[in-house]
Amino acid sequence: MAFEKVCTLDDVWEGEMEVFTTSNGTEVLILGLDGGGIRAIQSICPHQEIELVEGEFDGKALTCKAHLWQFDVETGKGINPDDCAVAQYPVKIEGDDVLVDVTGIKPLKSHS
Numbered sequence: 001m002a003f004e005k006v007c008t009l010d011d012v013w014e015g016e017m018e019v020f021t022t023s024n025g026t027e028v029l030i031l032g033l034d035g036g037g038i039r040a041i042q043s044i045c046p047h048q049e050i051e052l053v054e055g056e057f058d059g060k061a062l063t064c065k066a067h068l069w070q071f072d073v074e075t076g077k078g079i080n081p082d083d084c085a086v087a088q089y090p091v092k093i094e095g096d097d098v099l100v101d102v103t104g105i106k107p108l109k110s111h112s
C-alpha cells in the first residue's frame, strides 16, 4: 500500500471532519485544522467502539461523544486522559486531493 486519494480539500473545511474508507477497507477520519492543515486519524475511539466522527471537533481538539475523552488532533495525543492516543496516518496534499497512507498502522486501543 501507499498513499491514496481519500477526498479533496473541499470535503473537509477548517473545523470539520468526515470519515472516508481506503481501498483496503480502513476507515480514516479526516479533520480540517483551524488555520489550515489536514490530519488523518483512526475513526474509532481508542476507549470503546464509538465512532469519533459523532463527537465534537473545535478545529484543534476532538471530544468523543461517549465519555468525553479528548484528543489533540495535531499530535494524536490524549488531552484528557493524557495517557491515551489515537493512531495518525501520514497525509499528503496533491493539488486539491487529500492522500493518506494507512500501511502498517493499526488503530490504538486504550485502557477502559
Ligand code: FES
Residues within 6 Å of the ligand: 045, 046, 047, 048, 049, 050, 064, 065, 066, 067, 068, 069
Ligand atoms: S468510547 Fe470514546 S471516550 Fe469512551
